[in-house]
Amino acid sequence: MLRRKGEGSLASRLVRVAALWSVLALGLAGFVLVGLYQQAGERAFDALLDQHAKILLASLLPEPDVPAAAAPAPTAGPAIAGQGPVALEPAALRLQAPGALGEPRFSLPLSGWYWSVRSTDGSVLFSSSSLVGDALSLPAVPEGETSLSGFALGPGGEEVRYLRRQLDIGLASYVISVAIETGGFRSDVRDFAGMVGATLAVLGIGLVGAIFWQVRFGLRPLTRLQHSLAEVREGLMDGVDEDMPRELAPLAGELNALIRSNREVVERARTHVGNLAHALKTPLSVLINEARSAEGPLARKVEEQTSHMQTQVQHHLERARLAAQRRVIGVACDVEPLVERLVRAMGRIYRDRDVELDWQAPAGLRFRGEAQDLEEMTGNLLDNACKWARLQVRVQVRQLAADRSGRSFLELLIEDDGPGLSPDQRREAVQRGKRLDETVPGTGLGLAIVVDLAGLYGGEVALSDSDLGGLAVRLTLPAADERLVS
Amino acid sequence: MRLLVVEDDADLNRQLVTELVEAGYAVDSAFDGEEGHFLGDTEPYDAVILDLGLPKIDGLSVLENWRRDGRVMPVLILTARDRWSDKVAGIDAGADDYVAKPFHMEEVLARVRALVRRAAGHASNELTCGPLRLDLRTSRVTVDGSPIKLTSHEYRLLSYLMHHQGKVISRTELTEHLYEQDFDRDSNTVEVFVGRLRKKVGSDLIETIRGLGYRLGEARDA
Numbered sequence: 114m115l116r117r118k119g120e121g122s123l124a125s126r127l128v129r130v131a132a133l134w135s136v137l138a139l140g141l142a143g144f145v146l147v148g149l150y151q152q153a154g155e156r157a158f159d160a161l162l163d164q165h166a167k168i169l170l171a172s173l174l175p176e177p178d179v180p181a182a183a184a185p186a187p188t189a190g191p192a193i194a195g196q197g198p199v200a201l202e203p204a205a206l207r208l209q210a211p212g213a214l215g216e217p218r219f220s221l222p223l224s225g226w227y228w229s230v231r232s233t234d235g236s237v238l239f240s241s242s243s244l245v246g247d248a249l250s251l252p253a254v255p256e257g258e259t260s261l262s263g264f265a266l267g268p269g270g271e272e273v274r275y276l277r278r279q280l281d282i283g284l285a286s287y288v289i290s291v292a293i294e295t296g297g298f299r300s301d302v303r304d305f306a307g308m309v310g311a312t313l314a315v316l317g318i319g320l321v322g323a324i325f326w327q328v329r330f331g332l333r334p335l336t337r338l339q340h341s342l343a344e345v346r347e348g349l350m351d352g353v354d355e356d357m358p359r360e361l362a363p364l365a366g367e368l369n370a371l372i373r374s375n376r377e378v379v380e381r382a383r384t385h386v387g388n389l390a391h392a393l394k395t396p397l398s399v400l401i402n403e404a405r406s407a408e409g410p411l412a413r414k415v416e417e418q419t420s421h422m423q424t425q426v427q428h429h430l431e432r433a434r435l436a437a438q439r440r441v442i443g444v445a446c447d448v449e450p451l452v453e454r455l456v457r458a459m460g461r462i463y464r465d466r467d468v469e470l471d472w473q474a475p476a477g478l479r480f481r482g483e484a485q486d487l488e489e490m491t492g493n494l495l496d497n498a499c500k501w502a503r504l505q506v507r508v509q510v511r512q513l514a515a516d517r518s519g520r521s522f523l524e525l526l527i528e529d530d531g532p533g534l535s536p537d538q539r540r541e542a543v544q545r546g547k548r549l550d551e552t553v554p555g556t557g558l559g560l561a562i563v564v565d566l567a568g569l570y571g572g573e574v575a576l577s578d579s580d581l582g583g584l585a586v587r588l589t590l591p592a593a594d595e596r597l598v599s
Numbered sequence: 600m601r602l603l604v605v606e607d608d609a610d611l612n613r614q615l616v617t618e619l620v621e622a623g624y625a626v627d628s629a630f631d632g633e634e635g636h637f638l639g640d641t642e643p644y645d646a647v648i649l650d651l652g653l654p655k656i657d658g659l660s661v662l663e664n665w666r667r668d669g670r671v672m673p674v675l676i677l678t679a680r681d682r683w684s685d686k687v688a689g690i691d692a693g694a695d696d697y698v699a700k701p702f703h704m705e706e707v708l709a710r711v712r713a714l715v716r717r718a719a720g721h722a723s724n725e726l727t728c729g730p731l732r733l734d735l736r737t738s739r740v741t742v743d744g745s746p747i748k749l750t751s752h753e754y755r756l757l758s759y760l761m762h763h764q765g766k767v768i769s770r771t772e773l774t775e776h777l778y779e780q781d782f783d784r785d786s787n788t789v790e791v792f793v794g795r796l797r798k799k800v801g802s803d804l805i806e807t808i809r810g811l812g813y814r815l816g817e818a819r820d821a
Contacts, residue, residue, distance in 0.1 A: 394679040395700055395701075397700070397701035398608075399608065399614060401702075401703065402703070403610070405704065406618075419701075423701050454691065455683065458687045458691070461690050461695065462690070462697075465713060465717065465722075484684070488683045488684045489684070492682075492686070496683075
């Protein structure tokens with residue numbers, strides 16, 4: 114078998130891959146957008162904190178002529194983290210209590226705006242009045258770093274953004290901290306993330322839908338190719354439609370070449386079988402008649418063996434013909450003119466028998482197969498009927514309702530008023546490859562060929578008693594769509 | 600009764616001719632389509648046995664040409680291609696019957712007999728005229744039930760007259776239907792045969808119509 118299982122649909126594969134990629138890309142875009150939004154907000158807070166830290170620092174440092182508070186004598190200039198060292202006169206290096214920083218919220222109790230100045234041992238030197246004696250509990254500036262910013266909880270339980278900065282003045286170190294309430298910044302970020310998520314989800318659904326339609330639209334020529342090929346198989350078309358997109362046109366061309374080559378192979382096989390038949394049968398006729406006209410044991414032996422050869426040749430030629438049928442695709446023929454031709458020929462062949470031949474076939478009904486084969490089957494059945502009939506032979510053709518798989522069939526009913534067959538004989542007659550009528554003139558292969566040929570086309574032969582008194586043969590065969598009958 | 604056999608196989612042709620001559624027919628033979636077509640077109644045969652697979656011109660074309668030119672003699676086709684499509688094609692081309700190869704000579708003889716008889720308008724294999732009876736299957740002739748012995752030419756003459764009872768047959772027509780193509784024909788011999796036949800079957804059965812020819816049996820509209 115060439116078909117691998119579990120490959121699924123090409124369209125669903127394309128849609129799945131594209132959808133997965135879209136979801137990943139959109140998700141990533143969402144994360145980046147939210148991250149950027151958050152960073153921008155944090156930068157705005159940090160800029161504000163930095164500004165207040167600088168004001169605080171400025172107000173901590175005494176005026177040059179103001180006596181210093183309890184600060185140790187410096188050995189080096191002060192350095193403000195992140196700002197580079199600030200050169201100060203050694204005499205001026207004493208911190209003073211800062212005054213108002215220009216922001217009234219630093220003075221309101223638990224306003225969410227706080228600052229404090231600690232010495233390195235952790236003791237609070239100065240703090241904003243908004244802290245009302247409480248302390249800001251913030252993480253320490255890591256070793257080797259000079260500043261730290263982040264989110265923390267203020268003394269009122271509110272979320273604050275803080276900035277801690279280490280200040281080295283001479284030998285002494287201080288840590289100044291400024292914190293301001295974020296006022297719902299984090300929930301803003303969450304809301305923003307929600308909006309971005311919803312927008313991207315809608316965009317994602319739209320994209321997947323567009324991909325679906327794009328794939329459907331893109332693969333439509335494949336469906337057209339499939340329908341075209343089905344029509345070839347049905348016998349409605351000689352070849353597939355080659356008017357296809359650039360990518361499929363070569364495939365359609367190759368398919369047509371395959372169909373043509375298939376027909377040629379069958380035609381060659383047929384011709385070969387026909388030639389073989391002719392080549393064998395003429396000398397066989399000579400041998401048979403020469404032996405029959407001569408006397409003696411040799412002549413009798415030749416007669417016996419040629420008769421055997423005749424049966425074998427006929428049998429194997431039929432087999433070869435049947436084998437050639439298997440590969441025929443994309444052919445169909447009209448039933449009515451074919452039946453009409455055969456009935457006319459039978460009337461001529463059996464004109465001495467005075468048999469009345471009635472026939473009825475709807476116009477436009479088509480057999481999905483070779484005309485030669487339908488002719489062979491119908492011809493053999495009609496020939497049998499005419500051979501055995503007393504006065505009347507009746508042929509009726511009709512279209513049957515489509516079966517469950519949607520395939521339609523046609524039925525040929527051929528009846529005669531001859532002696533008919535017993536139930537046992539009927540059973541034996543429709544077994545494939547069996548020969549029943551060996552005693553009747555001819556080779557006795559007639560009915561067997563019909564059964565075999567019908568079987569090859571997925572049809573069948575059923576025998577029963579006819580209303581006329583003789584045998585009724587019901588031949589069921591696949592019908593081709595009648596759309597294209599001209 | 601004069602027949603034409605068109606068959607390219609020399610042995611089969613010879614066998615057919617031998618058997619048909621033995622059965623009382625005058626037989627010409629041709630070995631290809633061209634020769635067969637010419638003979639069938641120019642000679643008045645009572646029936647033709649035509650093989651379909653012939654050199655030069657194939658049998659179907661020969662038959663179609665004859666029919667197109669208005670030649671109406673019955674034609675029996677011999678064919679190795681025995682599918683119904685081939686048989687029907689033959690019948691459609693104008694054949695009256697077919698025999699599939701390989702065949703038994705008896706079958707061909709029976710078919711030829713039937714064709715000739717049918718062409719002359721007879722339904723039975725036994726032709727009768729008064730006390731005279733001719734059995735086509737056995738070639739036996741009886742007068743009032745007693746068999747009489749005839750030479751082959753006498754039989755051919757009687758058979759032709761029996762097939763065309765009641766019709767006036769000219770001497771030329773008789774000559775044309777009694778002898779093969781190569782036979783040295785002399786119309787006087789017909790008179791001799793008629794005289795001998797009259798002695799054997801009774802002088803009043805074969806009537807001489809002066810200036811026209813001979814007639815067997817009662818006059819009939821032809």
